[in-house]
Every structure is written in C-alpha cells, then in structure tokens.
Amino acid sequence: MSTSERLIESTRELLWERGYVGTSPRAIQRRAGAGQGSMYHHFAGKSDLALAAITRTAEELRAQAEARLGGPGGAVERIAAYLRREREVLRGCPVGRLTQDPDVMADEALRRPLEETFGWLRERIAAVLAEGVESGELDRGLDPAATASALVAVLQGGYVLARAAGTEEPFAEAVEGALGLLAARAAPAGRPGPGAGRP
Amino acid sequence: MSTSERLIESTRELLWERGYVGTSPRAIQRRAGAGQGSMYHHFAGKSDLALAAITRTAEELRAQAEARLGGPGGAVERIAAYLRREREVLRGCPVGRLTQDPDVMADEALRRPLEETFGWLRERIAAVLAEGVESGELDRGLDPAATASALVAVLQGGYVLARAAGTEEPFAEAVEGALGLLAARAAPAGRPGPGAGRP
DNA sequence: GTCTATACCAGGATAGAC
DNA sequence: GTCTATCCTGGTATAGAC
Numbered sequence: 001m002s003t004s005e006r007l008i009e010s011t012r013e014l015l016w017e018r019g020y021v022g023t024s025p026r027a028i029q030r031r032a033g034a035g036q037g038s039m040y041h042h043f044a045g046k047s048d049l050a051l052a053a054i055t056r057t058a059e060e061l062r063a064q065a066e067a068r069l070g071g072p073g074g075a076v077e078r079i080a081a082y083l084r085r086e087r088e089v090l091r092g093c094p095v096g097r098l099t100q101d102p103d104v105m106a107d108e109a110l111r112r113p114l115e116e117t118f119g120w121l122r123e124r125i126a127a128v129l130a131e132g133v134e135s136g137e138l139d140r141g142l143d144p145a146a147t148a149s150a151l152v153a154v155l156q157g158g159y160v161l162a163r164a165a166g167t168e169e170p171f172a173e174a175v176e177g178a179l180g181l182l183a184a185r186a187a188p189a190g191r192p193g194p195g196a197g198r199p
Numbered sequence: 200m201s202t203s204e205r206l207i208e209s210t211r212e213l214l215w216e217r218g219y220v221g222t223s224p225r226a227i228q229r230r231a232g233a234g235q236g237s238m239y240h241h242f243a244g245k246s247d248l249a250l251a252a253i254t255r256t257a258e259e260l261r262a263q264a265e266a267r268l269g270g271p272g273g274a275v276e277r278i279a280a281y282l283r284r285e286r287e288v289l290r291g292c293p294v295g296r297l298t299q300d301p302d303v304m305a306d307e308a309l310r311r312p313l314e315e316t317f318g319w320l321r322e323r324i325a326a327v328l329a330e331g332v333e334s335g336e337l338d339r340g341l342d343p344a345a346t347a348s349a350l351v352a353v354l355q356g357g358y359v360l361a362r363a364a365g366t367e368e369p370f371a372e373a374v375e376g377a378l379g380l381l382a383a384r385a386a387p388a389g390r391p392g393p394g395a396g397r398p
Numbered sequence: 399g400t401c402t403a404t405a406c407c408a409g410g411a412t413a414g415a416c
Numbered sequence: 417g418t419c420t421a422t423c424c425t426g427g428t429a430t431a432g433a434c
Contacts, residue, residue, distance in 0.1 A: 003417080019300075036411090037413095041417055046410070101218075102218070111365070115365060117363070146372050149369050149373040150377040157354060160317075163304065164310075164314050170321070173348040174352035176342075180341070184340070185383055223428080224429085237399070239430080
C-alpha cells in the first residue's frame with residue numbers, strides 16, 4: 001500500500017475512534033508509519049487528509065446500504081436486511097459520529113459528505129417504502145419520507161444508546177422496536193400484489 | 200453566581216458545543232471569567248469539573264422528560280408531547296453527544312451518568328407504553344421496551360440527521376414518522392378504556 | 399480564594415537538506 | 417518523496433506569593 005493510501009486509511013480509523021478534534025497529524029503519521037514531511041508532501045494538512053478519508057468512508061457506507069436496499073425481496077424485507085445487517089455497534093457510525101464534531105461542522109467541505117450521505121440514505125429508503133405502498137405490501141396511510149427518516153434515525157440513535165449503555169443490546173432492541181412498528185403497517189395478507197391494486 | 204458555579208455552567212456550555220476533547224481548561228476559565236488558580240482551587244482538574252457539569256446536565260434532561268411523560272393525557276399523547284417538545288435541535292443533545300467522546304467513554308465515572316440517563320429514559324417511556332397497552336389505548340401486540348428504545352433512538356438519531364443536513368427539518372420529520380407508526384398501533388376507538396379490558 | 403510564574407509536552411505547520 | 421530541524425501556540429497541571 002502506498003504511503004498516501006496508508007495515511008488515508010489511518011485517518012479513517014482515527015476519525016472513527018476519536019473524531020476530528022481528537023485526531024492529531026502526529027497520531028496519523030505514527031499509525032501510518034509515515035514521517036512529518038511525508039504527510040505534508042501528499043496532503044495540504046489535517047483537513048485535506050480528513051476530506052479524503054471522510055469521502056471514502058461515506059462512499060463505503062452508501063455501497064453497503066445499496067447492497068441490501070437494492071437486493072431481492074419485498075420492501076419490508078430489504079429494509080429489515082439493512083437495519084439488521086452486521087455492524088460494529090459499539091464503535092458507532094463512522095459517518096454519523098462526525099456530526100458531533102464542531103470543527104467538521106464548521107468546515108463546509110467536510111460537512112458536505114455527511115449531508116449527502118444521509119440525504120441519499122433517507123431518499124433511498126423512502127423510495128423502497130413508496131414501492132411497498134405502491135405494490136400494496138404496505139398500508140396506503142404510511143408516509144414514506146417521514147418513515148424513512150425515522151428509520152435512519154433509529155440506527156443513528158441506536159449507536160448512541162448502545163455506547164451509553166456499554167453494550168450492543170439497546171441498538172438491537174431499537175431496531176426490533178422499529179421493525180415491529182413497521183410490520184404492523186403491512187397491508188392485510190393475500191391482498192393486492194404488484195400491479196393488482198383495487199380499481 | 201459564585202466562581203465555582205460559573206465554572207460549572209461554562210463547562211456545561213462548552214461540553215455541549217465542543218465535546219470533552221474539544222474543551223480545554225483554558226477555554227473554560229476564559230468563559231467563566233476565572234483564573235487558572237481559581238479553577239484548580241475548586242476542582243481537581245478537567246475531568247472533575249466535567250463530572251459536575253455532566254451530572255447536572257443529565258439531571259436537567261431527566262426533569263424535562265418527566266415533566267411531559269408524567270403529565271396529564273393518554274400514553275400516546277404524553278409521548279408525543281415529549282417527542283415534540285421544543286428543542287435546540289441543531290445544537291444536538293447535550294447528553295447524547297458525549298457518547299461520541301473517546302475520553303468520556305474511557306472514564307467510567309464520566310460514562311456512568313450517560314448510562315443512567317438513557318437507561319432511565321428508556322424504562323420510563325416503556326412504562327408509559329405498557330400503561331397504554333394495559334388500558335387498551337394501544338394494541339396488545341406492541342412491545343413496550345423495544346418500542347421505547349426505538350423512540351429514544353429516533354430522538355438521538357434525529358439530532359444527527361439534522362446536524363448533517365444543517366436544518367432542523369429531518370429531526371421533525373423523523374419524530375413525525377415515528378409518531379405516525381405509533382399512532383397506527385392505537386387500538387380501535389370506542390374500545391376498552393382504563394380498567395375496561397375484555398374479560 | 400485568587401493571582402502569577404513556571405513547567406513540560408503536544409498540536410499543527412513550514413523550511414530546507416537529502 | 418522522505419527526513420530532520422525549527423517555530424509558535426495551546427493543553428494541562430503544579431508551586432508559591434498575595
């Protein structure tokens with residue numbers, strides 16, 4: 001792996017573990033096994049490096065979400081697959097956690113990837129829900145956009161509760177609670193399948 | 200206000216704005232209008248002061264929650280009142296945000312108030328929901344504990360989404376999405392009121 | 399109780415040699 | 417490309433005078 005690569009990967013790890021304010025150029029260099037001059041040769045400084053790291057992490061999150069949400073199965077099934085997907089819960093969300101960082105929020109360039117990631121995710125889940133309503137799998141009264149935001153929030157908040165508790169349990173419980181509420185909005189079985197809505 | 204008081208209040212503000220790693224004793228002193236020696240006279244150091252600040256903030260959160268959850272009205276009504284209560288959304292949750300702080304998580308004494316706060320809150324909401332089920336206001340199939348965790352997670356995650364977006368809108372949307380799902384679990388109207396369950 | 403002095407190390411970055 | 421030297425500021429704390 002190139003030095004530049006190692007610097008980016010080290011930064012990704014440190015941002016996840018300690019956030020932006022908690023991560024120093026020194027620590028990045030040590031972890032990457034790179035010298036001072038090396039880092040400043042490849043990157044303009046801490047924030048430049050952070051931008052590269054955050055962008056990559058955001059892309060990864062998006063790809064992982066799309067793998068489940070764009071997979072096979074009904075709407076509820078795909079959403080459940082995404083919510084229940086294996087996660088390192090106690091480490092928190094590598095994208096969401098940056099939201100708490102004052103220096104990230106203050107830098108337009110660093111905040112933008114966060115905005116785009118969650119904007120995309122909320123819309124993507126809303127689309128899956130809308131599809132479920134359309135096909136008759138879900139109740140017509142369900143609001144796709146609002147429900148999608150609630151589901152994404154459950155994940156992000158689940159991390160918070162888990163870290164506060166020191167165990168993964170609250171995360172799993174919150175996810176199951178949300179899926180329980182969602183399942184109750186499934187339209188009565190044996191009813192209109194795709195394209196079979198009543199006239 | 201005494202110097203000690205001002206130090207605690209300044210620390211509360213800074214922890215909320217910048218987190219623990221982002222808050223220096225210097226900054227606290229400046230904001231409190233206190234000198235170096237003054238701070239170390241009243242408190243053993245940064246973490247000692249933070250403990251006082253966090254404890255107070257946690258107590259406040261709890262009192263504010265209890266004011267709504269222990270108020271008048273049905274279960275869903277009280278929960279809606281709590282979720283919709285006026286908040287400074289873009290500032291985030293002063294307790295939840297500390298969950299992202301590596302130095303807080305690493306210090307047992309600092310993490311405990313977070314654990315207790317969210318543990319209490321989840322239980323308190325679960326109790327309200329259980330009451331709703333008991334009285335027939337809510338569907339018997341609803342899991343109070345899981346649903347409560349989901350609702351608390353929606354709040355915590357709502358802050359994350361709002362900060363990422365740079366507007367309060369996603370928070371409000373997530374809350375309404377969650378309340379929409381919950382409302383659909385209300386047992387059919389005109390049915391058993393308190394103590395009037397079927398035999 | 400509060401102030402100033404002092405200490406020491408880390409943060410973040412630049413300069414110039416190799 | 418990478419290394420070392422250097423810079424200046426701030427973080428966190430102690431010591432001792434007032």
